[in-house]
Amino acid sequence: RGEAASLALAPAGFPLCAHRVLFRPSLQHPPDRGSSFAFSVFNLMNAIMGSGILGLSYAMANTGIMGFSILLLIVASLASYSVFLLLSMCTQTAVTSYEDLGLFAFGSPGKVTMSSYLLIVKSELPGAVAGFLSGDGESGSWYLDGRLLLLITSVCVVFPLALLPKIGFLGYTSSLSFFFMVYFALVIIIKKWSIPCPLPLNSAENLQSAYAIPTMAFSFLCHTSVLPIYCELQSPTKSRMQNVTVTGIGLSFLIYFISALFGYLTFYDKVDSELLQGYSRYLPHDTVIMTVKLAILFAVILTVPLIHFPARKAVLMVFFSDLPVSWICHILVTLTLNTIVVLFAMYVPDIKNVFGVVGSTTSTCLLFVYPGLFYLKLSREDFLSPQKLGACALVIFGICVGLLSLILIIFNWINQ
Structure with a gap:
């Protein structure tokens, strides 16, 4: 019980030998100390819903409404099933984090990327500020510099929230992020009738169906946060x-x-790879669009600290597993991660490339391949059992989809 208490109270990024403790969730936290069901749902949705929501209309344009609906349902169902496998492994092995499962099974941790979330801040925050100014500000003003605004939000919002010791503390910000996403969806519905059809401008984008499934996989990636939320x-x-x-x-x-x-x-x-860019072009001074930009910005900003928890855990496990629990190490690793992510966000030009490459590699591995491999490696069931066959199918699906999508994306780059 003493070790279980240390697992509950220590910062989420600290390396703990959780597999030494028999994992009994019902004993680990008294009911009044854990996160509520609602806050846990909000935290999970915050881990799921981020910048990926801005690329799904582009994916629908490439696959059609029916094709998109079927693919999105498949990806969502497989995401839920892979979480079920992770929870099964958690209760069987007493390992309480995604990274520790990887180490326990194969001796190597998973990785997670956060750059795409902050790319939205860089690309959209200046436009939102300029829209509220109605053209009164000068183009060279500091408050219209996307990179500077990205740096300010990272230092003032992301970094302090990422330093919190427990993921449950983010329940309030996650609930706020959820309502921002709902507001975004409502505005998209309302503005459907505000833009003329056919559109008067031509789009420079080429439809590329290779980005569809990777974008969906990226959009449902929450698995590195599931077990900390569970604990x-x-x-x-x-x-x-x-x-x-x-x-x-x-x-x-x-x-x-x-x-x-x-x-x-x-x-x-003519839908853009990042949906809000289309509204900026056709409704450049619409006040409601300006507010929804800020809403989605705040939503994705509040998502980044949640993803810091598993990322920090992976870094600590790889590079500092032999060091004792330390707040100094906790702060320095968080600061380093934040710096790296900000630099990536500043210098990656197109979020479509992030959705495509990350979705076809990291996201498909974390979403499909790794949970299936963990289950195949650690479960003692017969190989022909339904769960192991399902895990095997999950691995095969993830590898095939990831490789095919990545090959098509590279092929499109070569032909551009």
């Missing part, structure tokens, strides 16, 4: 956490689909 859930049980997962993924699917559908029905084949 801090009130009265945690596998079935209760599975209900959190189904609720979170289901609500995310609904918001994703509505936003993608009405975004696509607004622009059709």
